[in-house]
Amino acid sequence: MSYITTVTGKHFYPMKPEEQDIDLVDIAHALSLLCRANGHFRIFYSVAQHSLACAHEALARGCSPEVILGCLLHDASEAYLSDVTRPVKRNLPQYLEAEERLQNEIWNRFIGRELTKDELEQICEIDDLMLSMEFHQLMPEDLNYDYQGLVADVVCEYKNPEEVKKQFIQAAVLDIEVERLLEEEYWLIDVLPSQMPESKAEEYFRLEQEFLSSERITGLYQKFAEIMLLLAQGFEAAMHTAPEDVWTERPDDAAIQNALVAHAQGGSMILLLPKEHTLVMLNAGDLNMTVFHPTEQILSLLRGAAEEKGLYLWQTPQIQRIKKYEENFCKANCLLKKEVRSKEEITELRSLVGELESYYGSAEWKKDFADDEAGLLPKKLKRGVLSEDGIYDLLEEYKEVSP
Numbered sequence: 001m002s003y004i005t006t007v008t009g010k011h012f013y014p015m016k017p018e019e020q021d022i023d024l025v026d027i028a029h030a031l032s033l034l035c036r037a038n039g040h041f042r043i044f045y046s047v048a049q050h051s052l053a054c055a056h057e058a059l060a061r062g063c064s065p066e067v068i069l070g071c072l073l074h075d076a077s078e079a080y081l082s083d084v085t086r087p088v089k090r091n092l093p094q095y096l097e098a099e100e101r102l103q104n105e106i107w108n109r110f111i112g113r114e115l116t117k118d119e120l121e122q123i124c125e126i127d128d129l130m131l132s133m134e135f136h137q138l139m140p141e142d143l144n145y146d147y148q149g150l151v152a153d154v155v156c157e158y159k160n161p162e163e164v165k166k167q168f169i170q171a172a173v174l175d176i177e178v179e180r181l182l183e184e185e186y187w188l189i190d191v192l193p194s195q196m197p198e199s200k201a202e203e204y205f206r207l208e209q210e211f212l213s214s215e216r217i218t219g220l221y222q223k224f225a226e227i228m229l230l231l232a233q234g235f236e237a238a239m240h241t242a243p244e245d246v247w248t249e250r251p252d253d254a255a256i257q258n259a260l261v262a263h264a265q266g267g268s269m270i271l272l273l274p275k276e277h278t279l280v281m282l283n284a285g286d287l288n289m290t291v292f293h294p295t296e297q298i299l300s301l302l303r304g305a306a307e308e309k310g311l312y313l314w315q316t317p318q319i320q321r322i323k324k325y326e327e328n329f330c331k332a333n334c335l336l337k338k339e340v341r342s343k344e345e346i347t348e349l350r351s352l353v354g355e356l357e358s359y360y361g362s363a364e365w366k367k368d369f370a371d372d373e374a375g376l377l378p379k380k381l382k383r384g385v386l387s388e389d390g391i392y393d394l395l396e397e398y399k400e401v402s403p
Contacts, residue, residue, distance in 0.1 A: 004080065006030075014080045017102045022109045028168040030079035032161040038085050041138040043158045047075050047083060048168045050134065053154050054126050055171055060152035063122060065180040070107070070115055070123045072171055077102040110172065130154070174238055174247055174272060181272075181279040183379035184293035185319060189227065189302060191220065191287050193312040211287055223309040224282050224289050225260045228271045229253055230305055231280065231298070240270040273298070293380075322368055322383055325359050328352045329385040329394070336397055353398050360391040 003011040006026040013021075031048035035041065054071035063071075075083070077099050089095060107114050115123070133147035137156040147154075191211070196204040211217045231237060232251050239251040241259045248255050251271075259269050271280040279292040291302060291313075299313070306313045332352040335345055359365050365386075371377055372386045384390050 006080075012080055014102065015098055017080070017105045019105045019109045022106055024110070024169055024172055027073070027076045027079040027106075028165045028172075031075065032165040032168065034078060034083050036083070036134060037139070038083070041134070041156075043138065045134065045138055045156055045158070046161060046164055047078055048161075048164045049156075049159060050130060051075055052164070052167060052171060053133075053152075053156075054123070054130050055176075057126050057130065057150055057152045057154070058122070059179070061126075064119070065176055065183070066111055066115065067119050067122050068179060069111055069172065069176045070119060071126055072168070072176070073106055073110060074103075074123050074127060076106045170247055173274065174240070177274060177277070178240070178270060178272060178279060181277065181292045184279075185315070185323075185378050185381055187291045187294060187299070187302075187313055187315050189224070189289040189291065189306050190312050190314065194314055195316050208287060212285065220287065221260055221282075223311060225256050226309070227289070227302065227305050228269070228280060228282075229256050230301070231271060231273060232256065234301070235273045235298075236275055238272045238274065240272065242268045242270075318368060318371070319378070319381065321364060322377070322381065322385065325356065326382050326385045328355055329390065332356060332394060332398075336394070336401065349398070350402075353395065356385070356391050357395060359385075360395070 002015065003013045006012050006023065007029045008023050008026050010021055010023060010026065012026075028048060031051060032046050034047040036045050036047055036050050051072050051074065054074065055068050058068040058071040080102060081095070081099060084092065084095060089099075104114050129146050129150050132143050132145070133150060133154050134156050135141070135143035136147050137154075191207075211220065228239075232239070237250060239248045239255065239259060240246065241248075248259075251259070267284055269282045273279075276295050276298060278294050278298055281290045281292070291298075294302065303313045332349060335341060335349040335352070338345070341349065368377075368383075369386050369388075372383060377383065
């Protein structure tokens with residue numbers, strides 16, 4: 001028989017893996033029941049626990065969502081091939097080939113691509129450090145002292161495999177999705193119709209204090225809770241509350257109201273819509289909710305709900321500005337690549353180049369560029385227009401082709 005039967009009932013062919021057959025539940029289940037070190041640790045400590053610890057270390061280091069998820073799944077092939085100790089594995093070339101082939105399918109399945117050399121090196125470093133820590137805590141002797149290079153606190157202890165399985169799935173589906181979405185463009189649902197200029201910061205501070213020191217904040221948060229409930233009723237949703245670090249799937253009115261009470265005492269609330277890849281965040285003390293990566297359908301729904309409650313939905317002027325000029329930048333580049341342009345296209349190109357030239361020489365571009373260099377912009381925001389040579393090269397090319 002050339003296949004194995006998984007816990008979800010699939011027939012999986014380890015030597016000829018198909019991406020669509022790779023199942024997160026199968027991986028989480030199997031890894032939670034596989035013991036590290038070939039069973040020689042003083043206690044049962046699973047591969048899934050090791051993988052979760054690696055993911056937490058990547059998170060503590062500020063690694064990319066791809067590296068965090070890569071750390072969680074770096075031993076996922078063992079769910080189908082079984083764990084083999086390092087001294088044995090290096091002498092099994094066919095196993096190594098099968099492992100690499102299967103692991104690449106796993107990267108494609110959950111990350112959407114194979115990992116880069118740099119990403120794999122980050123994962124390998126964390127994996128080695130975690131092995132060092134596991135030897136330090138669970139073996140009669142240290143492997144080395146590399147574990148001292150870990151950033152996160154690591155406690156290697158027995159945990160119920162069923163609970164570890166649940167945490168593994170939660171980390172892959174929910175926690176890491178949140179990390180990804182925090183890099184996307186965002187909108188605000190606010191008590192104000194637009195961003196307050198820096199010159200009016202003192203006025204905003206007075207407004208904030210007026211809300212926070214009165215019953216108005218309770219009414220505002222109630223409106224936010226009602227908007228979250230509207231989304232939870234219309235879409236598949238999961239809610240996270242902090243500092244408890246608890247996820248609630250398909251939260252109802254009572255769950256959201258209870259979370260609101262905890263939030264008012266200094267926590268935060270997150271509503272994740274996994275299928276829509278949208279995230280709504282509310283932090284204690286804020287007068288707005290942040291909505292990351294909303295679909296057009298969700299934007300329309302939120303715009304109506306905000307208006308009905310006397311609130312406003314908007315993007316920061318900076319993001320709107322960068323999006324506008326990025327669109328102009330892309331249009332101008334497309335027109336420049338055309339060998340023959342109509343009269344209308346020549347007019348449009350001239351207008352686009354004029355706007356980009358004005359932006360490139362403005363204080364706004366300098367601020368946008370500086371904020372981008374400082375990492376203050378959403379990481380997934382398209383911004384080729386902010387590259388140092390982007391507009392300059394376009395202007396030079398335009399000079400060559402313009403009559």
